Amino acid sequence: MTPEQYCQEKTATSRSSFYHAFQFLPARERAGITALYAFCREVDDVVDNVREEEVARAKLDWWRSEVDRLFAGAPQHPVTRALAEVRERVDLQPEYFHEILDGMQMDLDHDGYETFSELQLYCWRAAGVVGLLSAAIFGYDDRGTERYAQELGIAFQLTNIIRDVGEDAQRGRVYLAREDLARHGVGADELTADTTSPALAAVLKEYAERARGFYRKAYAALPDGDRYRQRSGLMMAAIYERLLDRLERDGFHVLERRVSLNPLHKLWLAWRTASTEERRHRRALRG
Secondary structure, eight states: OOHHHHHHHHHHHHTOHHHHHHTTSOHHHHHHHHHHHHHHHHHHHHHHHOOSHHHHHHHHHHHHHHHHHHHHTOOOSHHHHHHHHHHTTSOOOHHHHHHHHHHHHHHHHOSOOSSHHHHHHHHIIIIIHHHHHHHHHHOOSSTHHHHHHHHHHHHHHHHHHHHTHHHHHHTTOOOSOHHHHHHTTOOGGGGGSSSOOHHHHHHHHHHHHHHHHHHHHHHHHSOGGGTTTTHHHHHHHHHHHHHHHHHHHTTTOTTTOOOOOOHHHHHHHHHHHHHHHHHHHHHHHHO
């Protein structure tokens, strides 16, 4: 199996919303973003699937060394070998990969966050930085695109946090800030209950409004000249915003059931967004 095939399989089996957006990209960009996503899956699996904390820390340390080997030109893992080919044409920053690993480390070091500002640092490391790397792979000319990519990544992460509240709490991780839970009178036991309390639903509604604020800031920051090349992010945003809509219509009953979109719905949203951006791009070229 080649490094590219390994990354493709890793991405496809994740059943992520991102996978559907990748299908509409040119082959070179698709290979690059697939390698990046496979890296994120590998390191996220360390903290999600390795039960022994010391083993998880050792594995993250190995990945830190592997990132250094990647940028020294001697990667060992199939994912970093695939990323080495991406580096030949894209200016990927090593510190961003280390920031992602710092975000994974936060999952081991913290069982919760006191304030939303502290949580936002986690979101930046876990997803905002991924947005920056993704934007580099897609290509851009205007530095305003960096702001768009960061804000969009944080919006995605907040959407995931809302959807996964129950699953995360069962793992001993709480991403809703303690100050927000306290303000609404939500106790720790409510996060692992069988039903979503009205107070917890109110917190999740507040987080949904925050997520929508980050989506709005992302769209406002995206320069017109880079919009077409960044269309994959817009496809992902269409899927994630629809998921947020579904969560809200369901009353944020995330403890009772996992709210998701079926693969065909995701593919249709990605296709519709891709078609819209293609028409917009053609009009701009004519105009």
